[in-house]
Amino acid sequence: MNAARDFVLSVEDLTVSFDGFKAVDGVNLYVDRDELRVIIGPNGAGKTTLLDLICGKTRASAGTIQFKKKELTKMAEYEVVRAGVGRKFQTPSIYENLTVYENLEVSFPRGRGVFGCLTFKRTPDVVERVNSVAETINLKDNLHKEAGALSHGQKQWLEIGMLLMQEPELLMLDEPVAGMSVKEREQTADLLNRICKGRSVIVIEHDMQFVKRIAHRVTVLHQGKVLCEGSVDKVQSDPKVIEVYLGH
Amino acid sequence: MQASLKKILGGRGGWTGILVLAAIILVAFPLTMDIFRLNLAGKYLTYAFVAIGLVMLWGYGGVLSLGQGVFFGLGGYCMAMFLKLEASDPESTKIQSTPGIPDFMDWNQLTAVPWFWEPFHSLTFTIIAIFVVPALFAYFIGAAMFKRRVGGVYFAIITQAIAAILTILIIGQQGYTGGANGMTDLKTLLGWDIRTDSAKYILYFATCAFLLGSIVVLRWVLGTKFGRLLLAMRDREDRVRFSGYDVANFKIFVFCLAAAFSALGGALFTLQVGFMSPSFVGIVPSIEMVIFTAVGGRMSLVGAVYGALLVNAGKTVFSETFPELWLLAMGGLFIAVVMFFPNGLAGLQEKYGPMLSQRLKSILANRKRLRAWQQEAPDATASKEYVVELPQSPAPSSSEPLKTAEAR
Numbered sequence: 178m179n180a181a182r183d184f185v186l187s188v189e190d191l192t193v194s195f196d197g198f199k200a201v202d203g204v205n206l207y208v209d210r211d212e213l214r215v216i217i218g219p220n221g222a223g224k225t226t227l228l229d230l231i232c233g234k235t236r237a238s239a240g241t242i243q244f245k246k247k248e249l250t251k252m253a254e255y256e257v258v259r260a261g262v263g264r265k266f267q268t269p270s271i272y273e274n275l276t277v278y279e280n281l282e283v284s285f286p287r288g289r290g291v292f293g294c295l296t297f298k299r300t301p302d303v304v305e306r307v308n309s310v311a312e313t314i315n316l317k318d319n320l321h322k323e324a325g326a327l328s329h330g331q332k333q334w335l336e337i338g339m340l341l342m343q344e345p346e347l348l349m350l351d352e353p354v355a356g357m358s359v360k361e362r363e364q365t366a367d368l369l370n371r372i373c374k375g376r377s378v379i380v381i382e383h384d385m386q387f388v389k390r391i392a393h394r395v396t397v398l399h400q401g402k403v404l405c406e407g408s409v410d411k412v413q414s415d416p417k418v419i420e421v422y423l424g425h
Numbered sequence: 426m427q428a429s430l431k432k433i434l435g436g437r438g439g440w441t442g443i444l445v446l447a448a449i450i451l452v453a454f455p456l457t458m459d460i461f462r463l464n465l466a467g468k469y470l471t472y473a474f475v476a477i478g479l480v481m482l483w484g485y486g487g488v489l490s491l492g493q494g495v496f497f498g499l500g501g502y503c504m505a506m507f508l509k510l511e512a513s514d515p516e517s518t519k520i521q522s523t524p525g526i527p528d529f530m531d532w533n534q535l536t537a538v539p540w541f542w543e544p545f546h547s548l549t550f551t552i553i554a555i556f557v558v559p560a561l562f563a564y565f566i567g568a569a570m571f572k573r574r575v576g577g578v579y580f581a582i583i584t585q586a587i588a589a590i591l592t593i594l595i596i597g598q599q600g601y602t603g604g605a606n607g608m609t610d611l612k613t614l615l616g617w618d619i620r621t622d623s624a625k626y627i628l629y630f631a632t633c634a635f636l637l638g639s640i641v642v643l644r645w646v647l648g649t650k651f652g653r654l655l656l657a658m659r660d661r662e663d664r665v666r667f668s669g670y671d672v673a674n675f676k677i678f679v680f681c682l683a684a685a686f687s688a689l690g691g692a693l694f695t696l697q698v699g700f701m702s703p704s705f706v707g708i709v710p711s712i713e714m715v716i717f718t719a720v721g722g723r724m725s726l727v728g729a730v731y732g733a734l735l736v737n738a739g740k741t742v743f744s745e746t747f748p749e750l751w752l753l754a755m756g757g758l759f760i761a762v763v764m765f766f767p768n769g770l771a772g773l774q775e776k777y778g779p780m781l782s783q784r785l786k787s788i789l790a791n792r793k794r795l796r797a798w799q800q801e802a803p804d805a806t807a808s809k810e811y812v813v814e815l816p817q818s819p820a821p822s823s824s825e826p827l828k829t830a831e832a833r
Contacts (some may be wrong), residue, residue, distance in 0.1 A: 232667065234663075253671070254666045254667060255666055255667075255669050255670055255671045255672075258666075258667055258668065258669035259669050263667075264667050266663070266664075270661055270663065270664045271661070271664065272653075272656070272657040272660055272661055272664065273660060274656050274657075274660060275653055275656065275657060279653055282650070282653075283650065283653055283654060283657055283665075283668060284668045286669060288650060289669050289670050289671075290671075290674070291651065291674050291675060291678045294649060294650045294651040294654055294675075295646065295649050295650075295651050296649075297649060297650040297651075339664075339668065343668065343669060
């Protein structure tokens with residue numbers, strides 16, 4: 178039934194085992210265009226590992242990952258990125274020694290080879306993109322600040338901004354609001370609702386209030402397997418989900 | 426960090442650094458040193474090529490190689506092969522059983538120049554080889570390691586092993602390489618005698634010019650997006666990968682770049698010193714070169730040159746007096762630098778430089794005030810009112826009471 182539709186991402190029978198322990202076990206996941214999917218689940222359910230598999234950080238033991246009909250499982254990380262998949266890590270992963278501007282500029286998808294870098298010029302289109310992305314992530318006033326001096330929440334936004342520079346068609350965010358204040362969470366939710374237009378987004382999150390604000394559909398992982406999938410309401414009323422995750 | 430980066434990358438501060446260095450090595454050294462010492466300084470400056478390569482590779486790229494002597498040696502040997510062939514004309518080698526081949530080949534029962542020596546009859550080929558051979562070698566090592574994500578300590582150990590292997594190979598293949606003695610008795614470059622004082626002067630200045638040129642080129646590289654990516658890679662390799670860059674290619678490139686500059690240093694070493702031997706290839710010289718960089722400052726191209734000059738000058742002085750203690754002192758120096766001044770001399774200058782210049786300025790200002798006051802003083806001492814006037818004097822200097830006493 179699923180094969181007929183035109184999904185951006187289709188993960189089928191994906192399995193990875195670390196010394197016999199199956200962190201992800203026969204997972205099927207289909208993400209539509211313009212969809213914002215949230216993955217929830219208890220610790221050790223395999224959420225982060227699933228993202229690692231999609232972006233090429235970890236190699237799958239079995240199964241396929243098709244992104245726009247291209248197989249990702251054999252690609253190197255940088256090839257996956259160039260194919261249009263962006264990944265944000267759990268802890269803010271930015272270049273602390275560069276300014277916000279340089280952080281964004283380095284993420285601009287041009288001059289990615291060694292000689293491309295040596296001849297890279299700050300052309301008007303680069304400047305324009307940097308400025309517009311900085312505006313989106315609320316960092317316009319901090320463009321020339323060293324990234325290491327930003328607050329935790331701003332660092333998280335900066336990393337999202339770096340992904341936006343790449344114009345990915347699939348954006349994967351691992352706990353984007355972890356460690357954020359209530360106000361920052363709200364701003365981040367707005368940000369995610371804005372940026373998911375024109376692209377698909379996968380978010381891993383624990384905070385159910387936040388999930389309700391952003392999710393189109395929710396997938397619940399448990400012990401490496403998909404436990405339940407559907408709208409937020411459906412998932413929240415599912416007895417299995419309440420038992421293993423939400424009940425606690 | 427950002428401020429220091431700007432300083433290194435250019436701007437007025439950056440150029441001042443280069444100009445000061447140029448003034449020291451192009452003017453101060455030749456004016457104050459005899460040809461023997463100047464030649465020695467020139468030799469140290471050839472090590473600086475390795476040091477600036479390490480600034481790129483280690484300081485910015487975060488890749489520590491303990492085998493840069495390999496590339497210094499390869500460059501030096503390429504140059505030495507050309508010079509040796511030129512020195513081995515049939516006329517001057519007629520007492521050998523096979524005249525016209527290098528002396529060490531004759532001693533090892535070789536009767537003809539081996540095939541890989543043949544192209545080194547050409548200076549053009551030699552000059553190309555000086556850069557290409559080490560860069561290619563670095564490319565293969567780099568590709569084999571970085572593509573497999575070998576890094577950090579493992580990379581350092583493997584490069585060290587390569588330095589050891591190459592030394593053993595050179596010593597073992599005496600007939601092809603001159604063995605442990607190296608290639609000696611190098612005399613002329615296209616008929617120009619490199620052993621005369623005037624040649625030594627010219628070679629010294631050529632070394633300085635190449636070194637300053639190299640610093641400018643590398644500074645340009647650091648100013649491009651490549652330079653920012655090097656820093657980015659050092660801090661967050663994964664992020665760079667997930668920004669769509671093939672990290673391995675960048676590391677390979679900077680490794681090759683460092684190798685090519687080291688080789689240029691090696692070739693200039695051979696020309697100035699007149700021989701090349703395996704003692705400049707092995708583990709000890711390779712580690713020494715890392716120490717030059719660490720002492721000078723691994724984030725500063727200009728600093729690395731001072732590091733090479735100072736440590737070598739220290740080595741020369743110290744090892745003459747306490748030959749056994751030198752290695753220990755060197756080790757101690759390295760540990761001290763890494764523990765207390767991780768950014769070396771350049772870091773110290775950055776930290777205390779502004780403070781020092783502030784102090785210097787206030788001292789100078791005080792002196793000026795004192796002098797102005799002293800000029801008035803002779804008349805003042807004559808009158809008794811002077812003592813009453815004193816507290817109103819604007820000079821706050823502590824030396825004032827003393828001066829007053831002197832004036833009296």
